[in-house]
Amino acid sequence: MEDVNYKGIKKQLEISIEKLYIDDLGLLAGIEKGLNTQKVEKPKVGYQGVRGSFSEEAAESYFKESEASYSRYDEFEDVMEALTKGDIDYGVLPIENSYTGEVIDVYDLIRKYNLYIIGEEIVKVTHHLVGIEGSTLDDIGEVYTHPQALGQCQKYLKNHPKIMQIPYANTAMAAKYISELNDVSKAAICSQRAAKLYNLHILQEEINTKSNNFTRFIILSKTMQITPECDKVSIVFTTKHTSGALYNILSHFAYNGLNLLKIQSRPLREKSWHYFFFVDLEGHLEDANMLIALGKVSKESEYFSILGSYKQYAKL
Structure with a gap:
């Protein structure tokens, strides 16, 4: 096997990681690139909506310490397209609400455009x-x-x-x-x-049913940006359509002591009754237990992708 540069990944993991990822070294390459990617200075940031939207509030809150410029777009997909084309450096989109649940369209678009989550922001919503x-x-x-x-x-x-x-x-x-x-x-x-x-x-005033109402927004980029502060990993995978397939995959998280923060399913449109599973895990992509678990999941999945590694929002 050709030599692989694991710069940034702990040396003692190289042999076990290489064996786990032997058929998908592209995943390691993505992690490696993310370890060496810095956040853009004076970034161009896109969000969906107009001035005064919760999306604008989330964008300005997340990038408040940088000299960011902001662009608004009419649709979620417009933000994704602008990011893919390089018109903006980061996109900010809502992913879930604490009362009404997931913003389903955004889950589907994340997979479609192969972008990475590099951060999250939570905004208190009062209607x-x-x-x-x-x-x-x-x-x-x-x-x-x-x-x-x-x-x-x-x-x-x-x-x-x-x-x-x-x-x-x-x-x-x-x-x-x-x-x-x-x-x-x-x-x-x-x-x-x-x-x-x-x-x-x-x-x-304040007509929302639940006063403790929050919306979580994700920050998207074309590349992963992995820093020592990252303590959350998002992935997506599909399983074989057989009994126990999902259970077997989820067991790797338990066996490796990983806290599963969230799981969300979306239908695989090409196959009836098949699903994509979006999973959020607590941990870092350089942690041995994380890499071992993801290697096992990658091997047992029909489709597998790391969506990003980022720091959890911790201000609530």
Whole structure:
């Protein structure tokens, strides 16, 4: 076998790691590249939505210590495409909400574009019902906002059945739209920040069902960026369609003492009743137990990819 440069990976692991990854040395090459990749100075950052969106808030919070410039995009996939083309250095997208769950479209796009997660940011979400100046709650016949926000405010909306719920691309985009319509019968659900930005009047404060409401955003890059502070690893894999296949794969995490933080399945569209499994693990890609477990999982999976290694958000 040709020599492989393991610079940065502990020397005592070389023999065991090489044996585990003998059929997929590209994974090691990706880890190696990530170990030597530095974050971009004065990065160009893209997010979905308009000014005042929670995505913008997450982007500015994560990159607050760098001289970043920001670009907005209408759709999640627009961010992915801009990142792939090199128009931006990083993309910021929502991945899950503590009340309504996963943002499914983003999971599918991560796999499609083969990008890497290099960080995460969590934003506290507080929704308000807003309208133009002069409108009242009795005037409102339609409310516009993102489908996730509608789900997060269902208890309030069920108590106001005369208000028609209309999904919109983004909470801040909905606020901007209502401002432009200038119609007392139309309202939006958005943040206080977006309401102020688009000169809207708050008709009802804090209408989300759960007050302890958070959205987790991921930071995406074209390459992994592995630092000593990284303590979380995300992967995706598919299993053979046989009894016990998923159990056998998950057992490698337990045997190697790894804490499984999250597992999410998505259908494999090319095969009915087959699934991609997205898994978050606690640990570092240079840890022996992590590399051994991932080597075993890689061998037993029909498809396997490391999605990234990054530092967990720890401010909650």
